Amino acid sequence: xxxxxxALQTNDDTRSIIQAILADNPHAIANEQPAMVKxxxxxxxxxxxSSIEDLxxxxxxxxxxxxxxxxxxxxxxxxDDELTLSWNT
Amino acid sequence: xxMKVSKKKLGLKEKYQHMTRGLGWETTYQSMDxxxxxxxxxxxxxxxxxxxxxxxxxxxxxxWKYQAEKERKLYAIIDAYAQNNGHLSVTDARYIxxxxxxxxxxxxxxxxxxxxxxxxxxxxxxxxxxxACLMQSLDEIRHAQTQIHSxxxxxxxxxxxxxxxHMLERVWYLSVPRSFFDDAITAGPFEFMVxxxxxxxxxxxxxxFVPFVSGAAYNGDMGTMTFGFSAQSDEARHMTLGLEVxxxxxxxxxxxxxxxxxxxxxxxxxxxxxxxxVGMMMDYMLPKRIMxxxxxxxVYFEENGGALFKDLARYGIRPPKWLDQIEQDKDHISHQxxxxxxxxxxxxxxxxWIPTDDEMDWLSQKYPNSFDKYYRPRLEYWREExxxxxxxxxxxxxxxxxxxxxxxxxxxxxxxxxxxYREVDYKGNKYHFCSDGCKxxxxxxxxxxxxxxxxxxxxxxxxxFNEGVDPTAEGFDPLAAVLDYYHLNFGRDNLDFExxxxxxxxxxxxxxxxxxx
Numbered sequence: 001x002x003x004x005x006x007a008l009q010t011n012d013d014t015r016s017i018i019q020a021i022l023a024d025n026p027h028a029i030a031n032e033q034p035a036m037v038k039x040x041x042x043x044x045x046x047x048x049x050s051s052i053e054d055l056x057x058x059x060x061x062x063x064x065x066x067x068x069x070x071x072x073x074x075x076x077x078x079x080d081d082e083l084t085l086s087w088n089t
Numbered sequence: 090x091x092m093k094v095s096k097k098k099l100g101l102k103e104k105y106q107h108m109t110r111g112l113g114w115e116t117t118y119q120s121m122d123x124x125x126x127x128x129x130x131x132x133x134x135x136x137x138x139x140x141x142x143x144x145x146x147x148x149x150x151x152x153w154k155y156q157a158e159k160e161r162k163l164y165a166i167i168d169a170y171a172q173n174n175g176h177l178s179v180t181d182a183r184y185i186x187x188x189x190x191x192x193x194x195x196x197x198x199x200x201x202x203x204x205x206x207x208x209x210x211x212x213x214x215x216x217x218x219x220x221a222c223l224m225q226s227l228d229e230i231r232h233a234q235t236q237i238h239s240x241x242x243x244x245x246x247x248x249x250x251x252x253x254x255h256m257l258e259r260v261w262y263l264s265v266p267r268s269f270f271d272d273a274i275t276a277g278p279f280e281f282m283v284x285x286x287x288x289x290x291x292x293x294x295x296x297x298f299v300p301f302v303s304g305a306a307y308n309g310d311m312g313t314m315t316f317g318f319s320a321q322s323d324e325a326r327h328m329t330l331g332l333e334v335x336x337x338x339x340x341x342x343x344x345x346x347x348x349x350x351x352x353x354x355x356x357x358x359x360x361x362x363x364x365x366x367v368g369m370m371m372d373y374m375l376p377k378r379i380m381x382x383x384x385x386x387x388v389y390f391e392e393n394g395g396a397l398f399k400d401l402a403r404y405g406i407r408p409p410k411w412l413d414q415i416e417q418d419k420d421h422i423s424h425q426x427x428x429x430x431x432x433x434x435x436x437x438x439x440x441x442w443i444p445t446d447d448e449m450d451w452l453s454q455k456y457p458n459s460f461d462k463y464y465r466p467r468l469e470y471w472r473e474e475x476x477x478x479x480x481x482x483x484x485x486x487x488x489x490x491x492x493x494x495x496x497x498x499x500x501x502x503x504x505x506x507x508x509x510y511r512e513v514d515y516k517g518n519k520y521h522f523c524s525d526g527c528k529x530x531x532x533x534x535x536x537x538x539x540x541x542x543x544x545x546x547x548x549x550x551x552x553x554f555n556e557g558v559d560p561t562a563e564g565f566d567p568l569a570a571v572l573d574y575y576h577l578n579f580g581r582d583n584l585d586f587e588x589x590x591x592x593x594x595x596x597x598x599x600x601x602x603x604x605x606x
Contacts, residue, residue, distance in 0.1 A: 003392065003393075005393070033303050033379070034304075035306035036302075036303060064155070066322060067155055067322060070302075070321045071294075071299060071324060071328070072329075073396065073397070075332070078144060078146060079100070080101045088400050
């Protein structure tokens with residue numbers, strides 16, 4: 001199974017996002033690097049709006065991710081509620 | 090009385106559909122073929138542009154909102170960095186040479202990317218790729234400008250930043266990144282998208298931005314880190330566009346496969362060659378190192394690229410050509426490149442140096458199969474010579490590869506002691522190449538590459554001297570005349586870091602920043 005990843009800047013905005021991603025994807029592993037966090041996951045990874053909102057206590061638009069996003073791999077599927085990264089193999 | 094108003098907001102997908110796809114139409118005064126004259130000549134067959142998928146469904150309102158926020162963050166940090174004399178908090182002044190390399194070799198490419206995506210976007214008959222290319226074109230000009238703004242702070246204090254635009258079209262090593270992009274933007278719109286959108290942005294860009302920007306952070310350069318991450322936050326969108334382009338083209342017609350495969354082979358190799366500069370920067374120019382070039386290559390190319398090409402195999406795509414050579418080269422190219430710049434330090438707009446003992450030990454540890462055997466003895470020899478007052482400056486101009494324009498510095502696959510040469514006879518002339526990859530790329534499009542502006546050839550033809558210079562005059566010094574033409578200040582911008590003005594100023598200013606003298 002191939003790995004997908006998402007990399008985010010390390011800052012106040014992303015702390016809850018990273019926490020939500022790790023909670024929603026128990027198979028994901030966070031690698032902390034200087035000023036960034038890279039989250040690797042076998043097969044697929046989902047970023048869920050509701051999980052982030054629960055942690056930050058306000059509405060969150062998934063497109064806010066763009067502000068702190070560094071990089072990602074895999075096919076992207078984005079809806080109002082979820083952003084999913086996956087490989088077909 | 091109560092009005093029943095249905096206030097349900099449009100979902101992301103519907104909103105995107107209305108604001109982008111819904112705005113296009115088929116032309117009637119002129120045929121679509123006349124309006125989009127470059128859409129077919131490359132041989133790519135598209136039957137239904139509506140099949141284009143837009144992974145990030147960004148409309149202009151959201152685009153401005155998020156880009157504006159990125160800009161505000163960026164400029165707040167850049168101001169703070171400048172106000173706080175942030176340049177004095179970098180690890181040591183050698184680091185600043187990595188930033189010089191970036192401004193001179195990379196930032197102008199961002200501007201070229203802006204032009205390229207504007208052009209490609211104009212030429213696609215489909216609305217989906219047109220919108221994506223438009224946004225990427227805007228991103229790229231933002232990157233060029235924010236990088237120039239951020240790095241202008243260094244230009245106030247250090248040498249080598251002052252004439253990057255003038256130098257781009259003249260200085261020998263800058264022809265490598267420049268010709269790479271010139272090659273891409275003079276291709277058709279589909280090839281451009283596979284070249285830059287896919288091969289560069291998707292397969293290779295992580296190798297440039299992630300280690301570089303993380304490296305800047307590690308070396309205390311908040312200015313570079315900030316513009317780097319600000320640019321990088323757009324890259325995820327660019328990468329996704331690059332992947333979508335490939336999938337879309339391949340799904341449209343089986344005849345597209347061999348054309349796309351040839352482009353992937355060509356542009357992965359071309360991009361890989363350009364990234365030699367990044368490898369050297371990671372292994373030699375960051376005083377505090379984050380990971381070796383080899384490690385970055387393994388994570389970002391072998392692992393991620395491996396997953397990508399496994400996924401694309403269902404379309405019949407195979408991994409790019411020459412990977413077996415690339416696999417062997419990862420132990421060598423950064424060392425070979427640094428040795429070259431050390432040699433030609435008199436003709437460079439940044440400084441080079443011999444790594445410290447600690448740094449050489451780090452290199453031994455990261456490159457157990459190559460560093461001690463092939464590269465350490467040479468560096469130690471040069472260090473001894475420099476101590477005796479014989480710092481080696483090579484004054485002989487090197488032979489260049491006709492395709493990648495890099496001097497012939499790379500070695501034969503399997504034999505790191507033998508320089509690799511390839512040649513082709515074409516219409517009565519002999520052309521030289523650094524590798525099988527560059528040779529085969531030439532053979533596929535010789536009429537394009539025989540036009541290459543090769544800096545060494547141009548110098549020998551007398552095209553790199555200022556107006557009025559007489560090369561036949563008594564005591565003519567060709568190197569001095571070429572450096573004048575480059576606008577390179579001898580003794581300030583070039584030569585070894587040891588004893589440079591940058592080194593002295595940094596030490597003096599850092600002293601002033603920490604003491605009351």
